[in-house]
Amino acid sequence: MIGIxxxxxxxxxxTAAVGLASEMVADGNRPAIVVAAGLDETTFGxxxxxxxxxxxxxxxxxxxxxxxxxxxxxxxxELALEFIDSExxxxxxxxxxxxxxxxxxxxxxxxxxxxxxxxAAEAERGLAGKQEHLGDGPAAEPVAAVESGQSLExxxxxxxxxxxxxxxxxxxxxxxxxxxxxxxxxxxxxxxxDAGSLSxxxxxxxxxxxxxxxxxxxxxxxAALAAIQDLATENFGDDEPARFPARLGAAEGDHxxxxxxxxxxxxxxxxxxxxxSGYVAGDNESARLEAAVEAVAEELRRLRDASPxxxxxxxxxxxxxxxxxxxxxxxxxxxxxxxxxxxWQLVFDRLAERxxxxxxxxxxxxxxxxxxxxxxxxxxxxxxxxxxPIEIEADQPAILVVPELDAATAAMLDxxxxxxxxxxxxxxxxxxxIVARSRGIPLITGIGDVDVPAGAIVAFxxxxxxxxxxxxxxxxxxxxxxxxxxxxxxxxxxxxxxVTIDGRTVAVLVNVGTVxxxxxxxxxxxxxxxxxxxLFGGRRTAPTVAEQVEAFRAVAxxxxxxxxxxxxxxxxGDKPLPFLPLDHEDNPFLGERGLRAFRRRPELLRDQLxxxxxxxxxxxxxxxxxxxxxxxxxxxxxxELGPRPDGLKVGIMIEVPAAAxxxxxxxxxxxxxxxxxxxxxxxxxxxxxTNPAVAALADGLDPAVLQLVDHxxxxxxxxxxxxxxxxxxxxxxxxxxxxxxxxxxxxxxQVPLVKARLRQADLRLxxxxxxxxxxxxxxxxxxx
Amino acid sequence: MSNMSKxxxxxTDWLRDSAQVLHDNAAYLTELDSAIGDAxxxxxxxxGFGAVVAVLDETSFDTVDELLKKAGMTLxxxxxxxxxxxxxxxxxxxxxxxxxxxxxxxAIGEGLRAGVGGILARGKAEIGDKTMYDxxxxxxxAYDTAVAGGGDLAAALTAAAEASAKGRDATVPLEARxxxxxxxxxxxxxxxxxxxxxxxxLLESAARTLA
Numbered sequence: 003m004i005g006i007x008x009x010x011x012x013x014x015x016x017t018a019a020v021g022l023a024s025e026m027v028a029d030g031n032r033p034a035i036v037v038a039a040g041l042d043e044t045t046f047g048x049x050x051x052x053x054x055x056x057x058x059x060x061x062x063x064x065x066x067x068x069x070x071x072x073x074x075x076x077x078x079x080e081l082a083l084e085f086i087d088s089e090x091x092x093x094x095x096x097x098x099x100x101x102x103x104x105x106x107x108x109x110x111x112x113x114x115x116x117x118x119x120x121x122a123a124e125a126e127r128g129l130a131g132k133q134e135h136l137g138d139g140p141a142a143e144p145v146a147a148v149e150s151g152q153s154l155e156x157x158x159x160x161x162x163x164x165x166x167x168x169x170x171x172x173x174x175x176x177x178x179x180x181x182x183x184x185x186x187x188x189x190x191x192x193x194x195x196d197a198g199s200l201s202x203x204x205x206x207x208x209x210x211x212x213x214x215x216x217x218x219x220x221x222x223x224x225a226a227l228a229a230i231q232d233l234a235t236e237n238f239g240d241d242e243p244a245r246f247p248a249r250l251g252a253a254e255g256d257h258x259x260x261x262x263x264x265x266x267x268x269x270x271x272x273x274x275x276x277x278x279s280g281y282v283a284g285d286n287e288s289a290r291l292e293a294a295v296e297a298v299a300e301e302l303r304r305l306r307d308a309s310p311x312x313x314x315x316x317x318x319x320x321x322x323x324x325x326x327x328x329x330x331x332x333x334x335x336x337x338x339x340x341x342x343x344x345x346w347q348l349v350f351d352r353l354a355e356r357x358x359x360x361x362x363x364x365x366x367x368x369x370x371x372x373x374x375x376x377x378x379x380x381x382x383x384x385x386x387x388x389x390x391p392i393e394i395e396a397d398q399p400a401i402l403v404v405p406e407l408d409a410a411t412a413a414m415l416d417x418x419x420x421x422x423x424x425x426x427x428x429x430x431x432x433x434x435x436i437v438a439r440s441r442g443i444p445l446i447t448g449i450g451d452v453d454v455p456a457g458a459i460v461a462f463x464x465x466x467x468x469x470x471x472x473x474x475x476x477x478x479x480x481x482x483x484x485x486x487x488x489x490x491x492x493x494x495x496x497x498x499x500x501v502t503i504d505g506r507t508v509a510v511l512v513n514v515g516t517v518x519x520x521x522x523x524x525x526x527x528x529x530x531x532x533x534x535x536x537l538f539g540g541r542r543t544a545p546t547v548a549e550q551v552e553a554f555r556a557v558a559x560x561x562x563x564x565x566x567x568x569x570x571x572x573x574x575g576d577k578p579l580p581f582l583p584l585d586h587e588d589n590p591f592l593g594e595r596g597l598r599a600f601r602r603r604p605e606l607l608r609d610q611l612x613x614x615x616x617x618x619x620x621x622x623x624x625x626x627x628x629x630x631x632x633x634x635x636x637x638x639x640x641x642e643l644g645p646r647p648d649g650l651k652v653g654i655m656i657e658v659p660a661a662a663x664x665x666x667x668x669x670x671x672x673x674x675x676x677x678x679x680x681x682x683x684x685x686x687x688x689x690x691x692t693n694p695a696v697a698a699l700a701d702g703l704d705p706a707v708l709q710l711v712d713h714x715x716x717x718x719x720x721x722x723x724x725x726x727x728x729x730x731x732x733x734x735x736x737x738x739x740x741x742x743x744x745x746x747x748x749x750x751x752q753v754p755l756v757k758a759r760l761r762q763a764d765l766r767l768x769x770x771x772x773x774x775x776x777x778x779x780x781x782x783x784x785x786x
Numbered sequence: 787m788s789n790m791s792k793x794x795x796x797x798t799d800w801l802r803d804s805a806q807v808l809h810d811n812a813a814y815l816t817e818l819d820s821a822i823g824d825a826x827x828x829x830x831x832x833x834g835f836g837a838v839v840a841v842l843d844e845t846s847f848d849t850v851d852e853l854l855k856k857a858g859m860t861l862x863x864x865x866x867x868x869x870x871x872x873x874x875x876x877x878x879x880x881x882x883x884x885x886x887x888x889x890x891x892x893a894i895g896e897g898l899r900a901g902v903g904g905i906l907a908r909g910k911a912e913i914g915d916k917t918m919y920d921x922x923x924x925x926x927x928a929y930d931t932a933v934a935g936g937g938d939l940a941a942a943l944t945a946a947a948e949a950s951a952k953g954r955d956a957t958v959p960l961e962a963r964x965x966x967x968x969x970x971x972x973x974x975x976x977x978x979x980x981x982x983x984x985x986x987x988l989l990e991s992a993a994r995t996l997a
Contacts, residue, residue: 011866047830047866050874051859073966074868077908081862081871 004118005034005060006108009053009070009079010101013040019102023109026170033112036060048074053082057094065093065118067125069105095122103128103201110170110200114177124199131204148184148194151219154227155188156234163209166200168238173200175229181220183230188213197230209494262485265422265444266461266478269454269471270400276380283341288333291342294382299323301378305414322353322375343383350376370408401460403449407434415443424449424462424469428697442751448697465731492758496525500757503764508739510757511567511747513725517553520560523750525757528564528622530676530747531725532557534610535572535579544581544606550613558621565622567676567725567747569655570610572628573599582606591684596629596655597639604642611643618650626653626676631660633667640671653720657681662710666717675718676747679726683707701779702728708741708782709774715742723747732759733786740768793889797850798842800995801857805835807987818980822967826867827980834865834873850889854881868909868965869981872918875904891939894996895929898946902926909964916960916967916974918981925950925989940997947989954982 010016016039024032038056041047053068060066070079076096083091095118097104104125111124133139158164164172176183176198185203186193189212195202197216208214214234218226233239284290299320306316328349335345350372357369399421404411407425412434415423423438428448438445446462449469454460461473463481500508511530512523516537520529537553538545545553558566573579574595582603587593600607614625627639636654646652653674656662662682669675679702684691686707689700701707715722723745728734730748735756738746740763748756769785776782808815808831815828838857847853858877862870880901887893902922911917928949932942957979962968967979 041833041864041866045866046826047870049864049866050862050871052863074866074870077868077871078862081875081908 003033003062003115004064004112004121005036005062005066006105006112007053007056007060007066007068008035008037008039008101008105009048009056009068009075010037010039011046011048011071011073011075013037013043015039015071015101019105022102023106026106026110026167027113027174031113031174033109034060034062035109048078050078050081050085053079054085057082057086057090061090061093063093065095066090067108067112067118067121068094068096069099069101069108069125070096071101093118097122097125099125100128103132106166106170107200110173111177114174114198116177124201127199127201130201131207134205135207148182148217148219151182151217151223152227153215153217154231155213155215156231158208158210158212158214158238159234160210160237163212164203164206164214164238166204169203170200171233171239172230173198173203175233176226179218179220179222179226179229181218181223181226183216183218183223183226186215186217188215262444262482262489263464264462264478264481264485265401266459266473266475266482267398267400267421268457269424269460270402270420271454271456272402272404276377276384276386278343278347278380278384281341281343281384283339283343287340287342287345288336290383291332291336291346291379294342294379295323295329297382298375298378319371319375322372323379343380346379346383347376370406374408374411401462403454403460407438407445407447412437412441412443415441417441417443422446422462424454424460426450426452428691428693428700439749439751465733488758489755492754493524495758495761496754498525498757498761499527500760502739502760503762504766506739506765508735508743508760509723509745510735510753510760511723511745512561512750512753513730513747514557514566514750517556517560519750520557523561523753526561526564526750526753528561529557529566530723530729530745532566532568533572534569542580544609547609547613547616550610551616554613554617554623555620558617558623563622565624565651567624567626567653567723568614568617569626569628570597570607570614571600572596574629591690596657597627597635598629598631601638607642615644615647615650618647622649624651624653624674626655626674628655628678629657629681630654630668631658633664636668636672653723655725656714657685659685659710662714665714666719669718669720672720674721674723674745675714676723676725676745677711677714677743679707679711679724679728682710682726686710702726702731703734703737703779703782705774705776705778705782708737711738711743712741712770712774721745730756732756733783735760736763736765736786737768737770737773737782739763740765740770740773791848793850794847794853796996797853798847800992801835801838801842801853803995804988804991805839807991808832808835808984811984811987815980815984818978818983821977822962822970822974823980824867824966827869827984830865830867830869831873831984834861834870837861837864849885851881851883851885854878854884857881869918869984871908872905872981875908876901879904891933891937891942894939895926895933895942898929899926911964914960915964916957916962916979916982917964918979918985920957920960920979921950921953921982921985921989924953925985938997940993943989943993943997947986947993950982950986950989954978954986957982 008016008020016037020035020037024035036056036059038049038052041049057066057068068079070076079096083094099108107128108121108125111121129139160168183197184194185197185206187206187208192206194217195205197203216227216230302316302320302323306320332345332349336342354369354372357372399419402415402420402423404423405426407423415438422444425435425445425447426449435445435447444464446464446469452469454471458471459473459475460469460471461478462469500510502508509527510525511528512519512526513531513533514520514529515533554566554568571579571582573582574584574590574593582599584594584599614623617623630636640652643652651673653672653676654668655678656665656675657678659682661668665675680691683702683704684700687699687704689696691697691700721744724738724743725747728738729746730752732755735746736759739760746756772785773782776785812828812832815831816825819825819827838860841856841860845856847856854877858874858881861877862874864870865873880897883897883900884893905919905922909917909919911919913920913923925946929942929946932945937945958977959975961972962970962974967974
């Protein structure tokens with residue numbers, strides 16, 4: 003078997019690439035892979051001496067293939083050949099193959115015992131699969147069909163089709179036989195291609211459900227086909243990993259995001275209080291507390307490291323937990339014989355109270371963190387380390403019923419144990435709700451004070467807004483099956499444009515709060531809303547211009563070639579920003595929100611606009627200003643923006659009824675407007691969506707809201723988008739399209755579903771006049 | 787033998803002086819590299835020559851060729867960027883060419899040419915590609931011309947250093963065609979090449995120390 007050497011500027015890059023490639027083949031078959039990368043583990047650079055040593059280490063009589071990144075890697079590798087024995091150098095091949103794709107192809111091919119020439123040829127073809135998929139490479143070379151031999155047809159049953167790992171299994175298997183095997187994707191009429199070539203099999207792009215035809219000739223043709231049949235029966239060696247929500251069928255995509263909106267299971271009630279009644283103080287309370295604090299600190303560090311997007315939240319909780327002064331004071335009380343539980347609870351309750359009394363909205367929200375830290379330590383002290391107060395049946399995922407959902411709880415929720423979350427408080431835009439949604443956890447908010455017996459089976463359907471105790475489980479299962487089917491179909495066709503039956507094309511984009519959202523989405527035609535206040539939400543200090551450019555670049559890189567719509571800082575109301583402390587307001591939703599917050603202190607906005615101008619030079623960018631009311635505000639914002647770089651489109655959000663009504667006077671110098679339906683709804687209906695007593699009045703499908711949408715579409719004179727929750731609801735999306743909205747921006751898991759629903763819709767059949775004249779939101783829904 | 791160690795001494799002085807000069811100019815070289823490359827040339831050269839000095843502190847050399855070859859190997863391992871294999875190869879071949887020969891100005895000139903031949907074999911650059919060869923090429927020619935005209939080592943190295951500086955300055959209006967800077971295309975125009983700059987520093991140091 004040949005050996006493989008990986009030369010790179012970066013040790014981390016090379017090691018990761020080797021890790022990725024090694025996954026493709028079993029331990030026993032793996033060729034020797036030696037890394038010569040970086041001057042040390044953290045310093046970028048290449049070292050010809052290290053390369054020569056790596057070649058010597060990987061050397062075998064069959065030869066060595068060297069994969070490289072660029073620049074000095076090439077020079078150092080060439081120089082390394084001068085350092086080694088000329089006899090060894092004869093059997094070393096430096097290849098221009100792409101590092102990652104080439105390495106994977108090389109490792110797989112080498113593992114079958116292929117010659118250096120064959121492995122090098124496979125590595126060089128490493129880009130073929132990607133080029134075929136993206137349609138930007140040279141046409142794949144046709145392979146002579148096997149004509150006289152035998153054939154076999156199998157269906158791809160793998161969740162994700164014949165992706166790299168199962169393809170590698172197939173290729174590895176085929177190459178162990180003395181036979182020439184070709185494969186054709188009958189559904190797409192791709193092929194035949196060489197089934198012994200990973201890169202060629204990859205070009206088929208065979209997805210789940212496709213029929214593959216194998217043909218083989220040669221002495222072992224029959225045995226080869228029999229082995230392929232066996233491999234296909236076991237999903238080409240793919241273990242279908244359980245994904246969230248395990249109970250509801252595997253969700254499409256690797257990044258969570260079920261989009262099912264429906265779940266059932268035994269109710270787990272979390273009061274937010276830990277039961278400490280059974281706790282008995284011992285001799286050494288100080289040591290007990292220390293152990294509990296250390297255990298919690300370890301948990302928090304793990305959570306912090308596991309989710310960079312949320313690191314700020316856990317970092318802040320760690321700081322609260324390990325405050326030295328506070329721990330010292332607690333210990334002083336404990337040595338006098340107090341109970342660790344009592345003291346810890348008292349100290350943290352007081353601390354939470356102090357936070358709650360602060361005027362600054364961000365500081366007030368920290369009380370939630372204080373309580374979260376309090377409870378984690380109390381659970382360790384009392385031995386109830388579960389996140390919930392009752393035991394759950396092991397094989398039945400539960401529904402967590404909580405008074406409120408904070409971001410940390412949402413981020414930590416164990417997807418294996420919980421099928422969904424029902425939140426008593428109303429409000430669809432809190433940070434916890436956003437985090438849960440972005441993880442694709444089925445969620446319903448605003449169930450209110452309904453009496454839920456612990457352990458009772460409950461079900462909810464967020465699309466219908468229903469929450470049931472002891473529901474007809476069969477019916478719920480049927481709904482779930484329907485949604486799963488709908489979702490699979492939607493995901494398969496996610497990349498197709500959303501063209502309605504009557505021929506209207508609606509652009510469907512994604513709302514982005516973290517880079518993960520942009521990475522996870524399928525089928526989005528860009529981002530219609532980048533929530534900058536969330537992108538940097540975990541930070542205590544304002545990001546620099548360069549940091550913002552970097553973050554925008556990362557979002558754009560996840561949506562290559564597609565426009566992203568950067569919304570300037572949207573602060574105030576329910577969205578505090580730690581680096582922009584706001585004064586206490588009696589009516590924050592009617593106060594210094596969005597653009598208004600920067601009229602007195604424009605510095606942060608100016609930095610952000612500078613970042614927008616810089617990134618606009620690299621990628622297609624739109625920028626929009628939130629919470630605009632008057633033409634003067636538009637003029638002021640445009641003045642702050644200054645000269646627009648080519649291609650930068652500028653818009654405003656329409657959330658204030660006054661702005662909706664006089665939109666024609668606002669858009670003279672704008673390229674687009676985007677309606678924020680959440681805020682528009684709460685202002686039009688005069689309803690605090692976070693107050694469960696009245697939240698039901700804040701219905702996005704209220705005809706009063708839709709009349710304003712209609713008015714904006716007719717009078718804006720520029721393209722109109724919707725980026726509020728309404729755009730994520732497939733049913734509402736059809737109404738919005740019928741009203742003439744050009745662009746919808748939805749949360750990542752909903753994008754394929756919204757597109758699928760639009761493709762099924764015939765807008766001519768929607769009686770918009772009746773929708774606008776309806777009595778209430780329920781009547782609108784009944785009309786569909 | 788005493789002659790030999792005097793030569794080893796002056797070549798050692800050259801390497802030490804070069805290390806000092808590169809250290810003093812590290813920020814400048816990195817600044818040049820940040821305009822058209824990956825902003826590491828100064829740091830890389832400083833690290834590489836710093837490692838050479840550490841070797842000089844620990845090891846004594848009997849011959850110039852051993853000294854230069856060891857310096858070359860050290861640069862190969864410690865510089866990190868493309869200048870590692872390039873300068874490393876230069877010193878390796880320069881050293882190899884000087885093995886067992888009398889160190890006349892003409893022999894040293896041939897050695898320099900052999901070293902630069904190594905740079906060309908490695909980097910495949912041509913004059914006008916906006917690389918260190920834009921400094922080396924004219925320097926070799928000026929050196930040979932000076933020697934042919936009867937000049938001593940000092941005159942030849944001075945001429946080489948001056949020609950190198952002119953070559954370096956001439957890289958400013960060029961569009962890079964090799965290395966990381968070539969990704970920038972037209973945007974590389976108007977910036978001085980960092981490799982040609984460090985080459986000139988080495989030759990100016992040679993003119994000060996070797997003669």
